[in-house]
Amino acid sequence: MRLVALDTLAERIGLKRGQGAAEARAMCPALDVIVADPSADQAFLEGLADWCDRYTPLVALDGKDGLFLDITGCAHLFGGEKALVSDVLSRLFALGVEARATISSSAGLSWAASRHGHADVIDPEEADRILAPLPVAALRLPAETVAALERVGLREIGDLLKAPRAPLARRFGPQLLLRLDQARGRVDEPLSPRLPVPSFSAERRFAEPLQDEAYILELTRHLAKDVRASLERQGEGGRLFELLLFRVDGRVFRVQAHAAFALNDAGRIAALFRERLQAVHDDLDAGFGFEILRLAVLRSERLDPAQQDFSGVPDESQPLAAFVDKVSARFGPDCLMQACFAESHLPERAGGFFPLRDVAALLDAPGLEGGAFPENRPLRIFAHPEPVEATAEVPEGPPRSFNWRKTRYRVARAEGPERIAAEWWIDGEDHPTRDYFRVEDQEGRRFWLFREGLYEREVSSARWFMHGVFA
Amino acid sequence: MAENAVQRQTILSLRESIARIENGCSTAVVPAIRDADRAGFRRGRERAPDRQVMPFGIASLDDVLKGGLPLEGLVEIRNAETRDAGAAAGFVMALAVLYQQRRKQKGHLAPVLWISQALAAREAGNPYAPGLRSYGLDAERLLFVSAGKVKDALWIAETALSVPVFATIVLEIRGNPASLALSESRRLHVKARAGQVPLLLFRQAGEEEASSAFFRFQVKPAPAGERPLPDGSMLCGSVGHPSFHLLVEKNRASAPHDIFLEWNAHDRRFYPLDERRSAALQAIDQPEDPGDPLSASAGRSCRAEPLGRLLAFARAS
Known part of the structure; x- marks a missing residue:
């Protein structure tokens, strides 16, 4: 067992990363060793990143123990950069997280100064002065480059700044100079935020934490009104909404709600979340309350304002969309299903029910014209054909009687066989053929049975299955 | 006077709901009374009494x-x-x-x-x-x-x-x-x-x-x-x-x-x-064998009629 991480106290005693746990215990018998759990660390870091969403939507993860926050245009909301840093650090300290932070004009400089220096806010002109005394490891270089630099006596970044660039590039590769330029702000370094930035959002901060669900819903409606204003300006409506609830203890809840149609009506947006909060009721633990509420539009579409006509024929798509939204907010977006048909001979592939995608298509689809389709298919089909024991007079013929679900049925009439071969381009060539029979028992129940496999060609003893029931 | 009208309204609405429960059998009576009673209060939403x-x-x-x-x-x-x-x-x-x-x-x-x-x-x-x-x-x-x-x-x-x-x-x-x-x-x-x-x-x-x-x-x-x-x-x-x-x-x-x-x-x-x-x-x-446990329970023609009229079943649920 080796040490992988240390707190400040342990560092002060003189313990090192990579040291054996037994050796460390020998140095300090009262040592408290906790088994490392990288996935839990990662989850915690992501939780912190969620929490940092309160400062800026652009939060990027940095390795296992860092976060980049792009606060361009955000600092004045918190009373300036200095106030922002102290706010972040004091709040994190209150959460029990030991953190260091630096604000500067480039990600590389912030990284170097927060991990190896002491400055909290760095002026762009002072970049070189701050960088010079830092060790070369502060440039985010691979370990072997750092070792090679130290071998030739280039221990501090100041040494690199003084050295000529061409030989450095020749000897240590382009990575070194790239990192150096990034740290000095000469080369732009894009951060990749972990979540896409919503195009529309609105938020409220509360002096007192909020616990009651009714208040949360009421505030959601207010937020929706704010969002509506900006949506209307762009001529858009939201399809996917997200409500972020920042709990006072740092936990952040994200509740998403889908809309069947582009939506910008505050009442209907709030109604979506009413159902959604009902559904996630048990998971949403208000604890000591929420301090920030934010409503974001993650996906939006063009929404043309429609004029209601006077024809008297009600527009059915809106109420239907409202119904679909309400049900899918409560039971998940896949709960409403719609019939789909496919060109296939196999009954289970020819048609089925799939999650509803487009509400408008449901109303606009062309209806059945003329008579019904001539194909003879059952009304209900079993998801997995159920094996039955059947006896037939002749091997290839229809069954005389069969046992299904522990009951014996005597076949009065039978139609068939309808031979359906497997689709070799999907199932492979040795998939058995099915002979389907439509049978009626003596009391008038109609079933769809099939025999799997052709005698002598494919199988020696065929198996029978119950696949569906007719009206 | 006002009290009288309120009472009449109550009786009318009760009659109406009874008629609605009986569904169409005597609905003709209620509108007739209601129409006759011009002084009575009319409810906001009234629908045609004939069931579609x-x-x-x-x-x-x-x-x-x-x-x-x-x-x-x-x-x-x-x-x-x-x-x-x-x-x-x-x-x-x-x-x-x-x-x-x-x-x-x-x-x-x-x-x-x-x-x-x-x-x-x-x-x-x-x-x-x-x-x-x-x-x-x-x-x-x-x-x-x-x-x-x-x-x-x-x-x-x-x-x-x-x-x-x-x-x-x-x-x-x-x-x-x-x-x-x-x-x-x-x-x-x-x-x-x-x-x-x-x-x-x-x-x-x-x-x-x-x-x-x-x-x-x-x-x-x-x-x-x-x-x-x-x-x-x-x-x-x-x-x-x-x-x-x-x-x-x-x-x-x-x-x-x-x-x-x-x-x-x-x-x-x-x-x-x-x-x-x-x-x-x-x-x-x-069914040939009336004691067949799988026969449906509603084959009433072969069962002795219970005395009186059955108004509600014992709860099956």
């Missing part, structure tokens, strides 16, 4: 149903055993086709909502889209929801009833759950009437139970006819149009009634089976 119905086009059945199936409110369809679920689903879907057809004649292509308890679909099979299409239903306009719990299914049904979009709503429940008793059925019935949507409660393998439905049907399988050949004769040994044995267990007017029906998917309507075949089927339907 959808006739089957079969005289004997329409007589029993007082004109046909209601266009709003609850109708219950049950089957005694799970293995009969195919026949019952066939009847329910035929009604859905009829309702959809009716809406189509008015110019709307209305969707049908089928809410199913997940257990019901597992026991009796999932709806099969090509089969529904060949049965005459506009299957592309069928919305299917599978709900894990009865309560969820009821919630979806109630939500759907408040939306005036669906041609009909099918609520498929297995057995007689306690969460769907008389009061819940009353609630659904009232909501369905308010939303002007027909709600078909499809009770799979359920007992008969007191409910607020207009009608309760029991559907039993019946042997189908044979396929007709172009020259008019029948193809021997073939299985033709689906047939049902329909028992009208609950209706407002007359005693229980049973009839054999055949569904023609091409014409999209029911036809009665001819007399001779019905009689033959009736004979088959009488």
Whole structure:
């Protein structure tokens, strides 16, 4: 067992990363060793990143123990950069997280100064002065480059700044100079935020934490009104909404709600979340309350304002969309299903029910014209054909009687066989053929049975299955 | 004076609600009184007293149903055993086709909502889209929801009833759950009437139970006819149009009634089976051994009539 991480106290005693746990215990018998759990660390870091969403939507993860926050245009909301840093650090300290932070004009400089220096806010002109005394490891270089630099006596970044660039590039590769330029702000370094930035959002901060669900819903409606204003300006409506609830203890809840149609009506947006909060009721633990509420539009579409006509024929798509939204907010977006048909001979592939995608298509689809389709298919089909024991007079013929679900049925009439071969381009060539029979028992129940496999060609003893029931 | 008017209004509204419960039998009386009472208070929303119905086009059945199936409110369809679920689903879907057809004649292509308890679909099979299409239903306009719990299914049904979009709503429940008793059925019935949507409660393998439905049907399988050949004769040994044995267990007017029906998917309507075949089927339907534990509980013709009139069943749920 080796040490992988240390707190400040342990560092002060003189313990090192990579040291054996037994050796460390020998140095300090009262040592408290906790088994490392990288996935839990990662989850915690992501939780912190969620929490940092309160400062800026652009939060990027940095390795296992860092976060980049792009606060361009955000600092004045918190009373300036200095106030922002102290706010972040004091709040994190209150959460029990030991953190260091630096604000500067480039990600590389912030990284170097927060991990190896002491400055909290760095002026762009002072970049070189701050960088010079830092060790070369502060440039985010691979370990072997750092070792090679130290071998030739280039221990501090100041040494690199003084050295000529061409030989450095020749000897240590382009990575070194790239990192150096990034740290000095000469080369732009894009951060990749972990979540896409919503195009529309609105938020409220509360002096007192909020616990009651009714208040949360009421505030959601207010937020929706704010969002509506900006949506209307762009001529858009939201399809996917997200409500972020920042709990006072740092936990952040994200509740998403889908809309069947582009939506910008505050009442209907709030109604979506009413159902959604009902559904996630048990998971949403208000604890000591929420301090920030934010409503974001993650996906939006063009929404043309429609004029209601006077024809008297009600527009059915809106109420239907409202119904679909309400049900899918409560039971998940896949709960409403719609019939789909496919060109296939196999009954289970020819048609089925799939999650509803487009509400408008449901109303606009062309209806059945003329008579019904001539194909003879059952009304209900079993998801997995159920094996039955059947006896037939002749091997290839229809069954005389069969046992299904522990009951014996005597076949009065039978139609068939309808031979359906497997689709070799999907199932492979040795998939058995099915002979389907439509049978009626003596009391008038109609079933769809099939025999799997052709005698002598494919199988020696065929198996029978119950696949569906007719009206 | 004012007190008198308030009392009269109360009595009128009570009379009206009694008439509504009795549904059409004496509704003519109430409007007559109300119209006569010019000084009385009129309620804001008043609807025409005549109930809108959808006739089957079969005289004997329409007589029993007082004109046909209601266009709003609850109708219950049950089957005694799970293995009969195919026949019952066939009847329910035929009604859905009829309702959809009716809406189509008015110019709307209305969707049908089928809410199913997940257990019901597992026991009796999932709806099969090509089969529904060949049965005459506009299957592309069928919305299917599978709900894990009865309560969820009821919630979806109630939500759907408040939306005036669906041609009909099918609520498929297995057995007689306690969460769907008389009061819940009353609630659904009232909501369905308010939303002007027909709600078909499809009770799979359920007992008969007191409910607020207009009608309760029991559907039993019946042997189908044979396929007709172009020259008019029948193809021997073939299985033709689906047939049902329909028992009208609950209706407002007359005693229980049973009839054999055949569904023609091409014409999209029911036809009665001819007399001779019905009689033959009736004979088959009488169980040879009355003690057969699997026979349905509603074969009332061979059971001793209980004394008095049965007003409500013991709760099955």
